[in-house]
Amino acid sequence: MKPAAFTYHAARSLDEALALLAAHGEDGKLIAGGQSLVPMMNMRLAQPRHLVDINAVAGLDRIALEGDRLVLGGLVRHQALARAPLVRAHCPILAAAAASIGHHAIRARGTLGGSLAHADPAAQLPLIACLLDAAIELRSAHGARTVAAADFFAGVFATALAPDELLTAIRVPCAVPGQGWGFRLMSRRVGDFALAAAAVIVTLDTAGRVETLQAALGGVEATPVTLGPMAYTQQGQTPHAAWCAALATSFAAACDPIDDPRVPAAYRGELAEALLARALADALARTRGRTP
16 A cells, blocks of 8 residues: 655754744644654555655764763664664663564664654664663653653553654663673564563672662563562572562563454463563573673
């Protein structure tokens, strides 16, 4: 199929892009990589009357270090996230997650902002944004605001992004010395959307006990699920294989997995449990200087 008729606008600046969004409201849609939007338009699942191309807007593709935060523009391509030295050095779990997205052509065109705004439950970048408690910066012709990742994702393909807003950047904390991370996903084929994914960040104290722990599951519920208060109960624990398995079981049991004819909820829950246990083990291996 082919998309419904639309008017194409090539914005030359951020102000111009925001003015176009303000003018067209619900009838307008941003396009950058187009890896999600274009297929939806071709299938007539999305029929915007106006497309606002932001590829020429300067500054939206920046990758910068500001204090203990990494600042990533909404126009940063998946491939850049996976390869950029700053990302690999200061947020390796984000680089690993970006490297796992789709195929080369998708990574070369798809953008950070596009993935977050699309809010697919199975997507890797929303999962990492929630894991890291990313601050998501939104801008409209009326001003700017910052939304925490936990408040940004509202449901399947639903976010806090208003029709006249553009996701300009996100800020994520840099990894601290000794921090370990783990990222695991399962898909039917390499490059397919994940059936489930797990991401973990952990630090240990000098005695080898859990000091801080963050964990999240993607593809399980309508939005990424974080470990939340359960993480605090793990502080001071001495991690080992049985600990990984028990925590994964408890976390997965607290979830309400999506059910569909191809992936039953029970299977999705079991898959999430197994992936989380492995991600925990990977994170612990990295804290001890080993490569999983």
